[in-house]
Amino acid sequence: MIAEIGHYALTLAFFVALAQTAVPLYGAARRDRALMAFAGPAASAQFLLIAISFGALTHAYLTSDFSVANVAENSHSLKPLLYKISGVWGNHEGSMLFWVLILALFGFAVAAFGSQLPDSLKARVISIQGMIGLAFLAFILLTSNPFERLDPAPLDGRDLNPLLQDPGLAFHPPMLYVGYVGFSLAFSFAMAALIEGKVDPAWARWVRPWTLGAWTFLTAGITLGSWWAYYELGWGGWWFWDPVENASFMPWLAGTALLHSAIVVEKRDALKAWTILLAIVTFSLSLMGTFLVRSGILTSVHAFAVDPERGLFILGILIVAVGGSLTLFAVRAPALKASGLFAPVSREGGLVLNNLILSVATATVFIGTLYPLFLDAMTGDKVSVGAPFFNATFVPVMIPLLVLLALGPLLPWKRGNLRVAVEKLWVSALFTVVVAGGILVLSDEAPLAPVLGFGFAAWVAGGVVTELAERIRLFRIPVGESLRRLVKLPGAAYGMSLAHIGIAIFICGATGETNWTRELVVVAKPGDSMTLGQYELVLDDLSRIQGPNYYSDTATLSVTKNGEPFAVLDPERRLYPVQQMPTTEAAIRSGIAGDLYVAIGEGNAADGIIVRVWVKPLVPWIWAGAMIMVLGGLFSLSDRRLRVGAPKRSAKRPGGPAVAEGAD
Amino acid sequence: MSRVLYLLPLLIFAVIAGYFTIPILTKKDPRLLPSVLIDKPAPGHDLPALLQDKPGLGPEDLKGEVKLVNFFASWCGPCRAEHPILMRLAAEGAVPLVGINYKDRPEAAIGWLRELGDPFGRIGVDADGRAAIDWGVYGVPETYLVDAAGHIRHRHVGPLTGKALNDTILPMVEQLRAGKG
Numbered sequence: 121m122i123a124e125i126g127h128y129a130l131t132l133a134f135f136v137a138l139a140q141t142a143v144p145l146y147g148a149a150r151r152d153r154a155l156m157a158f159a160g161p162a163a164s165a166q167f168l169l170i171a172i173s174f175g176a177l178t179h180a181y182l183t184s185d186f187s188v189a190n191v192a193e194n195s196h197s198l199k200p201l202l203y204k205i206s207g208v209w210g211n212h213e214g215s216m217l218f219w220v221l222i223l224a225l226f227g228f229a230v231a232a233f234g235s236q237l238p239d240s241l242k243a244r245v246i247s248i249q250g251m252i253g254l255a256f257l258a259f260i261l262l263t264s265n266p267f268e269r270l271d272p273a274p275l276d277g278r279d280l281n282p283l284l285q286d287p288g289l290a291f292h293p294p295m296l297y298v299g300y301v302g303f304s305l306a307f308s309f310a311m312a313a314l315i316e317g318k319v320d321p322a323w324a325r326w327v328r329p330w331t332l333g334a335w336t337f338l339t340a341g342i343t344l345g346s347w348w349a350y351y352e353l354g355w356g357g358w359w360f361w362d363p364v365e366n367a368s369f370m371p372w373l374a375g376t377a378l379l380h381s382a383i384v385v386e387k388r389d390a391l392k393a394w395t396i397l398l399a400i401v402t403f404s405l406s407l408m409g410t411f412l413v414r415s416g417i418l419t420s421v422h423a424f425a426v427d428p429e430r431g432l433f434i435l436g437i438l439i440v441a442v443g444g445s446l447t448l449f450a451v452r453a454p455a456l457k458a459s460g461l462f463a464p465v466s467r468e469g470g471l472v473l474n475n476l477i478l479s480v481a482t483a484t485v486f487i488g489t490l491y492p493l494f495l496d497a498m499t500g501d502k503v504s505v506g507a508p509f510f511n512a513t514f515v516p517v518m519i520p521l522l523v524l525l526a527l528g529p530l531l532p533w534k535r536g537n538l539r540v541a542v543e544k545l546w547v548s549a550l551f552t553v554v555v556a557g558g559i560l561v562l563s564d565e566a567p568l569a570p571v572l573g574f575g576f577a578a579w580v581a582g583g584v585v586t587e588l589a590e591r592i593r594l595f596r597i598p599v600g601e602s603l604r605r606l607v608k609l610p611g612a613a614y615g616m617s618l619a620h621i622g623i624a625i626f627i628c629g630a631t632g633e634t635n636w637t638r639e640l641v642v643v644a645k646p647g648d649s650m651t652l653g654q655y656e657l658v659l660d661d662l663s664r665i666q667g668p669n670y671y672s673d674t675a676t677l678s679v680t681k682n683g684e685p686f687a688v689l690d691p692e693r694r695l696y697p698v699q700q701m702p703t704t705e706a707a708i709r710s711g712i713a714g715d716l717y718v719a720i721g722e723g724n725a726a727d728g729i730i731v732r733v734w735v736k737p738l739v740p741w742i743w744a745g746a747m748i749m750v751l752g753g754l755f756s757l758s759d760r761r762l763r764v765g766a767p768k769r770s771a772k773r774p775g776g777p778a779v780a781e782g783a784d
Numbered sequence: 785m786s787r788v789l790y791l792l793p794l795l796i797f798a799v800i801a802g803y804f805t806i807p808i809l810t811k812k813d814p815r816l817l818p819s820v821l822i823d824k825p826a827p828g829h830d831l832p833a834l835l836q837d838k839p840g841l842g843p844e845d846l847k848g849e850v851k852l853v854n855f856f857a858s859w860c861g862p863c864r865a866e867h868p869i870l871m872r873l874a875a876e877g878a879v880p881l882v883g884i885n886y887k888d889r890p891e892a893a894i895g896w897l898r899e900l901g902d903p904f905g906r907i908g909v910d911a912d913g914r915a916a917i918d919w920g921v922y923g924v925p926e927t928y929l930v931d932a933a934g935h936i937r938h939r940h941v942g943p944l945t946g947k948a949l950n951d952t953i954l955p956m957v958e959q960l961r962a963g964k965g
Contacts, residue, residue, distance in 0.1 A: 362862060722875060
């Protein structure tokens with residue numbers, strides 16, 4: 121019964137979306153206030169209905185109602201509560217439902233918090249948001265109904281893929297989806313602006329917080345996914361460059377470019393058409409990320425063939441959404457006039473360069489991910505593009521961006537002097553030379569990659585500190601006065617510094633892990649000991665444990681470091697009988713200097729088991745750096761000037777000190 | 785001129801969308817078939833051995849018994865994910881495994897097998913990916929079920945799962961062995 125309510129609510133939501141799309145759009149064209157005002161209640165109703173539907177599916181999972189096909193295929197009565205909940209979005213149908221839920225939530229947020237928006241803009245944004253919802257509600261209802269019943273109902277379910285039964289992965293998809301779907305608002309605002317034929321700083325002030333919020337969630341989601349891969353897949357890697365990861369990375373790169381170009385629109389009233397285009401591209405890549413990966417076209421063309429109806433539907437949505445928006449762009453964007461002029465060497469110029477590099481990087485990942493499909497379609501040749509391609513292309517593309525990252529924020533708006541900016545960076549340059557030199561002396565083999573990696577990290581970090589010092593006029597005014605300035609810096613200034621320093625920390629982690637990892641693989645029996653670097657490990661015991669829905673072979677290893685007791689680690693190998701799938705649960709001892717990572721492989725006590733030990737220097741810095749970037753996003757969001765509804769307030773005092781000092 | 789510039793994103797998108805859509809709409813897409821080689825003889829290649837103490841793969845080696853041929857590479861993440869399943873298959877002796885190491889550095893591949901275990905009875909090296917093209921490999925990992933006559937009977941794209949093995953591949957192996965396939 122409850123499942124039927126969910127299905128009914130979803131069907132109703134479809135018709136509400138239809139009205140939400142048509143009525144406000146028509147009203148805005150006719151300048152009819154009553155029709156435009158329809159947008160708000162429609163968006164609220166839409167959200168409420170989808171929330172009811174999502175609640176119904178969650179209920180089916182919590183009560184293990186196996187008469188619902190989706191639950192029977194993806195859940196099991198013995199599964200722990202957390203994974204019953206995460207199971208709701210851990211499958212195709214449920215994740216689509218979650219997607220439209222977030223979409224409706226954002227539409228609702230515009231309705232609830234958008235009282236300061238011009239009526240026609242608000243109506244059009246909500247209408248476009250409804251249009252996206254319409255397409256995906258149709259997709260769910262016609263091809264992916266999560267409420268389909270099974271008769272007779274099976275006694276128990278088929279369980280969730282055990283690799284996905286993990287706290288890190290339970291929260292990874294929601295984060296990612298909030299990020300993906302968050303860009304839908306940037307898209308809706310872009311479409312509405314094209315229809316209105318007007319893009320101005322107030323528009324950019326509206327778009328920025330939403331984009332920033334989406335970017336922050338996407339960053340957190342990708343980080344969580346990478347961390348999960350690191351500890352769950354049991355081989356110590358943290359980024360594979362596989363199509364699924366790339367699909368989330370492309371919108372991230374484009375979204376990062378969008379964040380920066382929106383600043384130029386806001387502060388300088390320039391780069392309008394480009395920003396609109398980026399908003400379209402970012403959301404298009406998000407769509408591709410969610411749906412093409414889900415449909416399986418990227419990882420295995422089979423899923424597409426197995427269910428051509430779904431694949432074609434998604435392709436149809438993509439073509440209409442992207443093709444339609446780009447057509448609108450081609451027709452309306454030439455009319456957008458920029459008022460702010462700037463010289464090539466200026467803050468704007470730096471941000472343009474930032475955008476160019478990020479776009480090239482996005483294109484690189486795009487080509488690497490889709491090239492096998494293109495080649496196949498054109499010639500029938502099959503190739504696989506793996507990590508070697510991306511390491512050889514993506515990394516060199518990003519290097520100029522790192523050089524620019526220290527320089528750009530030191531350039532003034534409108535017209536800058538390159539020599540003045542470069543001269544400010546002498547401390548940073550000195551720091552870079554010292555760090556790179558130190559690494560050169562310390563490392564005994566193949567020092568080029570670590571010297572470059574840590575050198576660029578030092579350069580970026582030096583640049584961030586220099587920029588902060590400039591901002592608070594350190595050593596040029598009394599130190600107390602500087603500190604006072606530091607405390608009073610706007611949130612966005614902290615946000616930028618944190619995000620940029622996060623990049624430096626991330627580079628350190630990635631460089632250390634890639635170049636300095638040491639590993640040991642042995643076959644050991646209980647009582648055997650092994651040595652790697654400063655660590656000595658003794659395999660004490662091997663035992664079999666029964667978990668709630670799995671068996672586990674657990675090894676107990678006591679570890680000493682330089683002769684001192686250091687840790688007791690218990691890596692596991694689990695077998696989930698329902699899905700007949702083994703998983704590795706690595707034991708990791710993390711510290712600021714790096715990780716000691718132990719995983720066990722095949723074997724038994726009599727013949728010995730395979731024990732794999734890694735020492736991975738600086739690896740936690742990878743996620744620490746990424747989380748600091750997330751923190752940067754949150755700080756920027758906390759900035760009063762970026763807050764939703766702020767446009768009118770700050771417009772009253774455009775020349776005020778807070779604006780002049782703003783972080784950009 | 786500037787109008788053309790604004791049209792450019794749409795044109796680029798049209799080209800990309802065309803490449804995806806046209807093959808599907810005209811149903812000419814070979815990818816929509818499980819493999820064009822199903823029930824045809826597996827391509828015969830002479831692939832050199834990866835390891836000193838384990839044979840490579842000659843054109844005749846694919847005949848004689850039912851076996852799984854697995855394309856793998858040390859740089860491929862999903863291959864890592866599927867490896868425990870291959871190890872389990874080998875430990876249970878369910879079906880002989882033949883490995884083809886795809887576009888890899890030999891030392892990386894050897895280290896990889898040493899680290900994760902080696903489930904294969906034979907390993908051939910396909911350094912330039914030419915054999916993979918003839919097999920119709922879309923991307924690693926990919927696994928083929930080859931019967932005693934050396935014909936490809938099933939193709940699995942992506943990492944093997946317990947479900948695919950139990951529901952499809954192992955029953956097919958039994959069938960082929962019983963001579964009913």
